[in-house]
Amino acid sequence: MPFDALKPKVTTILAHDKESIGQRLTEICELLQTTMGYYDWVGFYFANHKEKTLHLKAFAGEPTDHTVIPFGKGICGQVAETNSNFVVADVKAQNNYIACSMYVKAEIVVPLFKDGKNVGQIDIDSHTEDPFSEEDERFLEWVNQQVAEIL
Template sequence: MFKVESYKGNKEDSYRMVLKQLVALVEDETNTIANLSNASALLNQFLDQINWVGFYLVDGNELVLGPFQGLPACVRIPFGKGVCGTSAAERKTLRVEDVHEFPGHIACDAASQSEIVVPVMKDGNLLGVLDIDSPIKGRFDVIDQRMLEQFTEELAKHL
């Protein structure tokens, strides 16, 4: 049974608690949609100053909207387009301090000012990306990046 634990301590300690909670949520579940849904809900509960968190999943040469928390979003994103498509094409995390300065940014929510996109990889294959938007410029730092990369690595084990 999953139990919500309170977040306390420094940022890394809080992320470690989230990782523990993620494992508790997904370790006995084999359904990808259920695990992605709970993962996005967990991050939405944990992260402050965000306005969208969710997943885009690989579908051929594009990403298609998966489970998320937030306003309705763009459904399909070609590889190489916007922050999500670029992250998927390059298979690397992109941390964008000001989305309005990112060439080809796709504005699904006009309130978004910064974004982090983390590829979800399993056995060398791209499954999709974790996308998190914030209405605050410069919201995401190197700690967020490192810990969210650990989050997606752990999640991918259960997809």
């Protein structure tokens, strides 16, 4: 499904204000994970700046042991420090990669900003080598902008 067709679905999910934020985020994860063939795991991590850790709030895909990630550790931890998108075409080429599954071949992490502050991120793992494009980045930035509005 093209990203333009997903945008109204994301908007509709986020508008369900009778549901908790966590439930809406889980629904976004499930939508992306089931719709995009190369999005094998989708999750939202949120920052605890005092402890310098990221905490998994919502996800779709295989359960992970990585529910808390220190800033600087792995791709997610690096994004927490750099405030920049991180696209990894081949996770085996990264020496600071945290392996979540032996099937993961690529990862994209896009920071989520609220009032100019990096408060979290969307993290996507793929079992396909080098699947992510600039179009994925722009779409995920848009998703995070929409999510920031309900935080």
